[in-house]
Amino acid sequence: xxxxxxxxxxxxxxxxxxxxxxxxxxxxxxxxxxxxxxxxxxxxxxxxxxxxxxxxxxxxxxxxxxxxxxxxxxxxxxxxxxxxxxxxxxxxxxxxxxxxxxxxxxxxxxxxxxxxxxxxxxxxxxxxxxxxxxxxxxxxxxxxxxxxxxxxxxxxxxxxxxxxxxxxxxxxx
Numbered sequence: 124x125x126x127x128x129x130x131x132x133x134x135x136x137x138x139x140x141x142x143x144x145x146x147x148x149x150x151x152x153x154x155x156x157x158x159x160x161x162x163x164x165x166x167x168x169x170x171x172x173x174x175x176x177x178x179x180x181x182x183x184x185x186x187x188x189x190x191x192x193x194x195x196x197x198x199x200x201x202x203x204x205x206x207x208x209x210x211x212x213x214x215x216x217x218x219x220x221x222x223x224x225x226x227x228x229x230x231x232x233x234x235x236x237x238x239x240x241x242x243x244x245x246x247x248x249x250x251x252x253x254x255x256x257x258x259x260x261x262x263x264x265x266x267x268x269x270x271x272x273x274x275x276x277x278x279x280x281x282x283x284x285x286x287x288x289x290x291x292x293x294x295x296x
Contacts, residue, residue, distance in 0.1 A: 204239035206266065206292045207232050211274065215285045224277040225257055225288055231274055233266040239294035240265045246278050248288040256280040257288070266294075 211229035225248050233239045242265060248257035257278050266272050 202237045203235050203296060204233050204237045204266070204268065204294055205235035206239050206242060206294050207234055208274075208290070208292060209271070211290065213288050213290075215288075216277070217284060222279060223281070223284075224279045225285060227274055227276050227278070227290060229274050230271050231263060231266060231292065232271040233268055236268050237296055238265060238267050239296075241293075241295045242266060243293045244274065244276065245291045245293065246288065247290075248278070248280065248285045250283045251286055254282070256282055256285060 209230040209232055211227055214226040214228070215223070216226045217223040225246065227244070227246065231242070231244075242263045243260050244263055245260045246257055247255065250256045257280050259278060261276050261278070263274065263276075264272055
């Protein structure tokens with residue numbers, strides 16, 4: 124908006140004489156904000172504030188979901204079964220030479236915090252000359268958390284006496 128320029132002539136009385144003075148008066152119209160402009164500014168500011176608040180809320184929600192996943196993962200780690208064998212004894216029973224068998228006796232204990240299901244014992248046995256005589260598994264009953272079960276299994280084989288044997292346990296939740 125450009126200013127208005129007005130030229131006025133004023134008179135001044137000095138020592139009995141009247142003198143004409145040229146005075147330039149510069150005036151400017153005052154700008155006034157109308158209601159629509161004010162509302163538009165308020166709405167724009169409100170949108171910026173709202174978008175900031177929304178961004179903070181979304182980030183907090185994402186953080187909360189990540190924390191819940193971590194807690195669930197830790198809970199799953201805590202609520203797991205864990206089988207161990209106690210006092211397993213391996214006997215190469217060759218009392219009947221036509222039907223020799225590896226006999227395994229002892230205990231399986233669940234030291235975890237959840238029931239162990241689908242429990243299996245895997246057995247391998249080797250004869251002289253590094254010949255595999257047994258490579259098999261057998262299922263054993265499910266074991267509750269903190270409970271144990273006795274093991275008394277026989278694994279038949281053919282051929283010479285066994286020189287080495289191992290076993291391992293697997294289970295599911």
